[in-house]
Amino acid sequence: MFRITKEFHFSASHQLTSLPPDHQCARLHGHNYIVEVELSAKELNEHGFVRDYRDLAPLKRYIDESFDHRHLNDVLGHEQVTAEYLARHFYEWCKARLPETSAVRVSETPKTWAEYRP
Ligand SMILES: Nc1nc2c(c(=O)[nH]1)N=C([C@H](O)[C@H](O)COP(=O)(O)OP(=O)(O)OP(=O)(O)O)CN2
Ligand SMILES: [Zn+2]
Numbered sequence: 307m308f309r310i311t312k313e314f315h316f317s318a319s320h321q322l323t324s325l326p327p328d329h330q331c332a333r334l335h336g337h338n339y340i341v342e343v344e345l346s347a348k349e350l351n352e353h354g355f356v357r358d359y360r361d362l363a364p365l366k367r368y369i370d371e372s373f374d375h376r377h378l379n380d381v382l383g384h385e386q387v388t389a390e391y392l393a394r395h396f397y398e399w400c401k402a403r404l405p406e407t408s409a410v411r412v413s414e415t416p417k418t419w420a421e422y423r424p
Contacts, residue, residue: 310356313342323385356406389412
């Protein structure tokens, strides 16, 4: 199996309102998010690629236009804007366009990663 990954970066605010009020993430705050998309294939295409990295350009546009410098509770339309839910959201967006999508990871801080891999 061959696997490739590409990272996308954006900055955004969120507020996890279901957490207890003394949890720091119940307050409005922001992160410099990293989204890492993983694509997999048993065989390479005629160019020796799982998929051209350039084919992920629409995801960059989607992130720049809809997520960068926005409030994620508004973007996703719910209050549980966790790294886990973001990873699943981006997985489903990518899978609908790029069938080789096998997982998406999201980082909120330099020490944390959440992954969605069905
Ligand atoms: N499983 C999850 N736990 C937490 C999430 C999440 O999305 N999934 N999100 C948050 C906060 O939004 C934020 O990411 C804070 O994370 P945390 O690692 O607790 O933040 P710190 O950098 O302040 O942690 P230190 O240990 O002080 O470095 C919380 N949990
Ligand atoms: Zn947070």
